[in-house]
Amino acid sequence: MNPLLCDFLIYLEKEKRYSIHTISAYREDLETFFEFLEGIDPKNVTKEHIRFFLGHLLRHGMARRSVARKLASIRAFFKYLLHRGVVEKNPAWTLRAPKIEKKLPRFLPMEGLIRALESMPSQNPLDIRDRAILELFYGSGIRVSELVRLNLQDVNLEQGTIRVQGKGGKERIIPLGKVTVATLKTYFQHRSALGPSSGESAFFLNAKGHRLTTRGVQTLVWKRLSLLLHQGNFSPHLLRHSFATHLLDQGADLEAVKELLGHASLSTTQIYTHLTSDRLKRVYQQAHPRAESSKRG
Known part of the structure; x- marks a missing residue:
């Protein structure tokens, strides 16, 4: 190299x-x-x-x-x-990248996602763990890399918060809702059944008692959501997109959503406003008496 x-x-x-x-x-x-x-x-x-x-x-x-x-x-x-000081100028500085179409992030309908989460089985410690993971993704909007790095000391179930390390090592504190806290508490009560080795600090464990990997989390999210929602390309990031979109749909402040997601720039978060504005346009077209006035006349 x-x-x-x-x-x-x-x-x-x-x-x-x-x-x-x-x-x-x-x-x-x-x-x-x-x-x-x-x-x-x-x-x-x-x-x-x-x-x-x-x-x-x-x-x-x-x-x-x-x-x-x-x-x-x-x-x-x-x-x-x-x-x-190795070079005198950056030869790539003025080059323009090829134009690319901005793809709006996919998200899951709120009612269907909540029904799916509430119908998850809880017959064994792995079921309970997976429910907690999906609830945490949807309830906090964290990235998969942030979830696998969670340690025991990062999760404060009494205060209902988690501390995550985001991109560039930036830390942020994220509040959690009652449902998410409840599922995390249930998982924590069963965590020892996964056989953690002495001194294992990871909050989420695999079936062998070690820290979950990114690939392992991606696989379990895909399997669980495929069983619950059947068709679709399911990933942890889809739950992150759903978290942000549903917050904005319910009137959350854009700056607050930016902080929750750990975005460095507000422009990154603004892509979700396109999703909510498109939904509002559809509602308007379907419901307002003047929306289709040219057709009514």
Whole structure:
């Protein structure tokens, strides 16, 4: 691996405190770029090199969103080199990413999701754990990476709060509703049945008594929701989207939702307002006597 790339990845881990998955994505993007350059020293990379690389990816059928991500990785890498004094300018700085269509996040209907959660079985400790996990996703909007990092000391069931470590190592305190707290308390009472090893600090455990992995949580969410709601592509992030959308539907303040989700920018949270405004438009079209006046006349 190029020594400068190695230094950059260490910087992302130690100083930016990015997650393993984020660092892995940067590494993949930049290794692909340097393989394409065939040995060109990063100090000699120009805007034309990068533009040709991006065009090559598009010509070979790569999705615009993926190409845009690779450009973002290249831009961040050269920004790091610029700050270190390795290069005199960032060759990717003025390059524009290919235009991509913004996909509105999917979410589940409130009534159907609540019915599904309330109908979950509770016959054994794994059933109880999975109910608690789904309730926590929907009741707090946390990311899957934040859930698997939860330790016992991060969950305060008396105060009804959890402390999570978000992107970039930023901590936030999230309040929980009564239903979520109740399911977490029930799980905690059965946690020892999963056989935690001595000193295991993870709040959520797998069947062997160890900390759950991201993949393990993704799998159990998919299996549980598939059984309850049948068809669909179910994921923890779908519950996060549902959490945010339902809050805004019920009149929650956008800034408050931003803080709950752990977004760095309000613009990231604003995408959910498109979902709620679309719903309001449909309600208006269906209910208001003047909405379809041209057809009534």
